[in-house]
Amino acid sequence: MDNINDLEKLFKDYAVQENIDILHRVINEAKDRNAKGESSKDVWREDLEPRAAVSARTIPILESEVKRLREALTETQKMNNSLQSQIEENVAAAANGKQSANRLLDKLDQVHADWRNLLTEEVEAWTLQALESLKVGV
Numbered sequence: 120m121d122n123i124n125d126l127e128k129l130f131k132d133y134a135v136q137e138n139i140d141i142l143h144r145v146i147n148e149a150k151d152r153n154a155k156g157e158s159s160k161d162v163w164r165e166d167l168e169p170r171a172a173v174s175a176r177t178i179p180i181l182e183s184e185v186k187r188l189r190e191a192l193t194e195t196q197k198m199n200n201s202l203q204s205q206i207e208e209n210v211a212a213a214a215n216g217k218q219s220a221n222r223l224l225d226k227l228d229q230v231h232a233d234w235r236n237l238l239t240e241e242v243e244a245w246t247l248q249a250l251e252s253l254k255v256g257v
Contacts, residue, residue: 145176 130136 141180
């Protein structure tokens, strides 16, 4: 099962199907030219090295692919820079939020400590006074 997956990955990585299609098209074009009796500079000749013939066809394709990949890389780098800026802004905002939350919790702790230090008798007296003043007003 892994061998099939490995083969599929290789086929995908090296665009095997696309390259076979290109080779098939080149062969068909050569057959058509040969059938019509046409001749051009890059047609196979006895004195022509196979590497030179293949290079004449593939180098322009590879150069256009390199150009396309460089453009894609540039676009990806721009997007990565934008995302990095957003992440840095989010991290800074989270840090500010955490500081604000810590300040509020510190104030809450102080209020709680102050509340515990109040004398309960004073609070009860104040509460009774407030209730009595409400009863009188009603």
